[in-house]
Amino acid sequence: MRPIIHQALKDARLLRWLLAAWLLVLLLYHGLAIAGLLIPGSVILSRATGQSYASLRTGFPAANMVLGWLGVAAFLVLCASLVQADSPASSTAFWLTRPISGRTMVASKLVFALVVLVGLPLALDVLDLLVAGAGGPEWRSSGNWLLLGWSLATQLVWLLPLLAIAAVTDGLAQFVLIVIFEVLTFGALVGLLQSVARSWLPHQGMSIIALFVVFVPALLLVAAVVLAHAYLTRRHTRSVVMVAIAPVFLVVVFVVLPWWPLLRQAPAPPAGARRPDATSMSIGVDPAGWRVVQRSEDLVDLVATLVITGLPDDTTVNLNGQGWLTTDSTRLAVSGSSSTLPYEFQRAPAGEGSRAQVAPEFRMTLGRSVFERVKGHAATLQINVTAIRSRTLASTTVPLAAGATYRMGEVRGEVLDVARSAGRLLVAVRETAWSPYALNADSILWALRDASGRDVTADWSDGWIPFGWDEWWLPVPRHLSLNWWVRRFGPPPGTTWSGEWPRGWQIIVIRRAWMGQVSKTVYVRDLRLDALPGAQGQEP
Amino acid sequence: MSEIIEIEHLKRRFGSCEAVNDLSLTVPEGSVFALLGPNGAGKTTTIKVMVNIIRPTAGRAAVLGVDSRRLGPAQFRQIGYVSENQDLPAAMTVRQLLDYCRPLYPSWDADFAASLVRTLDIPLDRKIAVLSRGTRMKAALVSSLAYHPKLLVLDEPFAGLDPLVREEFAQGVLELTGQQQWTVFLASHDIDEVERLADWVAMINNGRLLLSESVSSLLARFRQVEVVPAGESAALPSLPATWLLPEQAGRTVRFFDTKYEPDGSAALVQQVFPGAANVNAEPMSLRAIFVALARANRVSTLS
Numbered sequence: 001m002r003p004i005i006h007q008a009l010k011d012a013r014l015l016r017w018l019l020a021a022w023l024l025v026l027l028l029y030h031g032l033a034i035a036g037l038l039i040p041g042s043v044i045l046s047r048a049t050g051q052s053y054a055s056l057r058t059g060f061p062a063a064n065m066v067l068g069w070l071g072v073a074a075f076l077v078l079c080a081s082l083v084q085a086d087s088p089a090s091s092t093a094f095w096l097t098r099p100i101s102g103r104t105m106v107a108s109k110l111v112f113a114l115v116v117l118v119g120l121p122l123a124l125d126v127l128d129l130l131v132a133g134a135g136g137p138e139w140r141s142s143g144n145w146l147l148l149g150w151s152l153a154t155q156l157v158w159l160l161p162l163l164a165i166a167a168v169t170d171g172l173a174q175f176v177l178i179v180i181f182e183v184l185t186f187g188a189l190v191g192l193l194q195s196v197a198r199s200w201l202p203h204q205g206m207s208i209i210a211l212f213v214v215f216v217p218a219l220l221l222v223a224a225v226v227l228a229h230a231y232l233t234r235r236h237t238r239s240v241v242m243v244a245i246a247p248v249f250l251v252v253v254f255v256v257l258p259w260w261p262l263l264r265q266a267p268a269p270p271a272g273a274r275r276p277d278a279t280s281m282s283i284g285v286d287p288a289g290w291r292v293v294q295r296s297e298d299l300v301d302l303v304a305t306l307v308i309t310g311l312p313d314d315t316t317v318n319l320n321g322q323g324w325l326t327t328d329s330t331r332l333a334v335s336g337s338s339s340t341l342p343y344e345f346q347r348a349p350a351g352e353g354s355r356a357q358v359a360p361e362f363r364m365t366l367g368r369s370v371f372e373r374v375k376g377h378a379a380t381l382q383i384n385v386t387a388i389r390s391r392t393l394a395s396t397t398v399p400l401a402a403g404a405t406y407r408m409g410e411v412r413g414e415v416l417d418v419a420r421s422a423g424r425l426l427v428a429v430r431e432t433a434w435s436p437y438a439l440n441a442d443s444i445l446w447a448l449r450d451a452s453g454r455d456v457t458a459d460w461s462d463g464w465i466p467f468g469w470d471e472w473w474l475p476v477p478r479h480l481s482l483n484w485w486v487r488r489f490g491p492p493p494g495t496t497w498s499g500e501w502p503r504g505w506q507i508i509v510i511r512r513a514w515m516g517q518v519s520k521t522v523y524v525r526d527l528r529l530d531a532l533p534g535a536q537g538q539e540p
Numbered sequence: 541m542s543e544i545i546e547i548e549h550l551k552r553r554f555g556s557c558e559a560v561n562d563l564s565l566t567v568p569e570g571s572v573f574a575l576l577g578p579n580g581a582g583k584t585t586t587i588k589v590m591v592n593i594i595r596p597t598a599g600r601a602a603v604l605g606v607d608s609r610r611l612g613p614a615q616f617r618q619i620g621y622v623s624e625n626q627d628l629p630a631a632m633t634v635r636q637l638l639d640y641c642r643p644l645y646p647s648w649d650a651d652f653a654a655s656l657v658r659t660l661d662i663p664l665d666r667k668i669a670v671l672s673r674g675t676r677m678k679a680a681l682v683s684s685l686a687y688h689p690k691l692l693v694l695d696e697p698f699a700g701l702d703p704l705v706r707e708e709f710a711q712g713v714l715e716l717t718g719q720q721q722w723t724v725f726l727a728s729h730d731i732d733e734v735e736r737l738a739d740w741v742a743m744i745n746n747g748r749l750l751l752s753e754s755v756s757s758l759l760a761r762f763r764q765v766e767v768v769p770a771g772e773s774a775a776l777p778s779l780p781a782t783w784l785l786p787e788q789a790g791r792t793v794r795f796f797d798t799k800y801e802p803d804g805s806a807a808l809v810q811q812v813f814p815g816a817a818n819v820n821a822e823p824m825s826l827r828a829i830f831v832a833l834a835r836a837n838r839v840s841t842l843s
Binding site: 002003006010013014085090091092093094096097098099100101104235 | 588591592593594595612613614616617619621623625626627628629631632636640641643644645693
């Protein structure tokens with residue numbers, strides 16, 4: 001053990017300036033995140049409604065992104081420098097003629113990497129977590145341990161392959177080139193495979209977990225074998241060949257191993273639950289609901305009312321789609337999404353989910369000049385609309401008051417401020433968690449619930465994730481995730497709010513996880529787009 | 541005297557290039573053995589195979605009685621290696637380098653290292669990256685001598701050194717060789733330094749061994765001979781194979797006798813050039829022998 005520590009200390013001394021730079025970036029990143037936790041809530045809301053909101057919103061994520069990428073760059077250089085300081089690929093390396101075995105050398109590199117390149121970021125994560133208020137019961141949360149494992153795995157998935165590539169390359173430039181080559185080769189192979197077998201790599205549900213469960217060990221195995229081979233045998237050519245064929249090997253692992261057909265099966269539905277049936281869902285267009293709206297000087301929105309039936313219980317939809325608008329002489333690509341999502345809540349009575357859901361504001365945006373080309377012609381719209389199903393995993397309620405806190409799973413939230421503006425209610429909330437996986441912004445659903453139990457969804461929301469979002473898949477820094485949200489609630493249809501704050505109301509926070517998606521192609525024939533841009537809301 | 545290095549039919553190929561071809565030699569323990577050869581002759585490749593930096597394509601090399609492919613920490617504690625092709629940790633100071641090396645060698649002699657540093661006048665607290673080439677080589681030498689290795693391998697130690705540093709370096713090795721009972725294996729194309737240092741020499745060219753013997757024996761058997769045959773100038777007769785690079789200038793014939801012995805060589809000259817009255821056999825320097833052998837090798841290769 002002593003020779004291993006001796007080597008690791010030597011590496012620490014040699015890399016001290018690079019390490020110091022990397023640590024500085026990490027500390028700045030985490031420090032900024034922690035500073036974000038300490039900003040008073042009233043500031044958030046007032047800025048959310050004022051001019052300085054924009055600068056706050058762009059400033060933190062920009063710093064977050066710059067620091068994040070700096071940290072990643074330093075991590076890459078550290079990995080390369082660590083191995084190439086005692087390269088097994090070079091025939092001029094100092095250690096080759098010294099009484100240091102390849103086993104000692106590779107062990108020392110791993111010890112250094114695990115203690116410094118993995119351990120230090122994790123220690124900072126823990127610090128973040130403590131500052132964010134997670135403690136006690138949170139540590140016993142299985143989700144936290146899962147996130148810890150995920151965090152470690154993410155780190156190792158980068159670390160070991162980078163060390164392996166550094167072990168077969170000479171110099172930083174060669175190292176970077178080979179890293180790019182490996183990533184591109186693997187991406188090209190996956191793309192090729194997906195183009196010839198579309199069902200090969202589904203992205204939803206359990207398959208993504210299966211992907212991780214299989215991909216990570218396979219990648220780590222390849223990297224560990226290359227690294228060990230390079231140091232123990234110093235047969236450079238063979239090591240290079242192993243690295244070159246590694247992407248092919250990883251793809252073959254997915255395709256050939258017998259587990260894959262098993263994992264491709266959809267997960268069995270819970271006992272007693274009705275399995276969501278895609279074929280029972282239908283999406284139609286209300287022919288009376290068509291409008292043309294001028295969005296801006298250059299853009300025109302085609303607004304449709306979609307009607308969805310056959311939704312399984314306990315399901316929500318999020319609509320978006322792409323397709324074509326065709327006339328006799330023109331074919332235009334269009335895409336659209338629903339700006340008013342027909343969320344259905346967990347507490348909807350059983351069977352209620354299968355009632356017809358209406359999305360009155362499905363908008364497809366066209367350029368005004370493009371619109372002019374189809375205006376006055378009979379057109380056919382063919383659009384493939386995707387409904388993303390999700391299942392509610394957990395929900396909680398929180399009093400409608402500044403300073404109120406809640407915990408839900410691995411997430412800790414705090415109501416920063418509640419304000420009234422132009423007859424509507426603005427609520428600012430900050431959420432923190434150890435991992436962005438727990439803060440999947442798209443899966444958050446909020447509603448106000450009145451004293452009678454009726455829910456009111458937000459009619460406008462805006463939020464940003466200054467930390468831990470863009471870099472969730474990168475080695476460091478990525479761990480503390482921090483969300484700021486401002487949501488606006490209007491009075492329920494047909495009612496007005498009057499007097500002081502709605503008494504007895506609560507915020508309901510519902511967390512959900514994506515489970516799958518269903519696509520349906522919608523046709524609208526003989527559509528006449530006669531409205532002039534600028535004539536708001538005219539029907540065609 | 542036992543052999544500290546044994547090389548048998550060693551081959552090393554890089555693609556289609558035969559860097560070392562069927563090389564066999566032995567290095568007696570306690571000798572200062574010089575491997576001479578022009579650039580690209582295969583000296584460095586031979587050394588890299590010997591110290592297990594690269595593997596042989598065929599044949600074998602044994603160092604300290606162990607196959608070179610199996611050399612490990614136990615053997616490297618007894619081997620010192622200094623090469624112009626070695627990357628010292630540039631970010632370290634010399635002091636840090638010595639501190640780093642010390643725990644690796646149980647026989648590390650700190651006093652000896654300190655005396656070497658003084659003798660070779662090495663600045664301890666300067667980074668290796670900013671040291672001159674010569675000082676870097678001296679630092680490498682100290683880090684390779686301080687544990688009293690049984691075998692010191694020097695690969696082109698004089699390359700690029702200015703005369704003053706070269707003198708210091710050679711002097712240091714010479715003095716230490718006298719004090720320490722070690723074997724020195726030296727690869728160089730610097731023949732003058734080799735002549736001062738080595739007591740045993742091997743010459744290789746194009747990866748092939750030309751000779752391997754003690755310096756004294758080599759100097760004793762090589763002569764540059766000038767003969768003025770009797771009678772009018774005529775075409776050269778058939779000459780013994782041991783006479784290299786025969787030339788004729790006017791009536792004078794010059795060649796290098798590689799098997800010179802005072803009585804036998806004189807008789808052979810009389811046999812080839814009957815009646816030759818003027819025969820002059822001059823001793824040769826190692827440089828002259830090396831140049832003659834290299835030229836002869838080139839001529840035979842070309843022909």
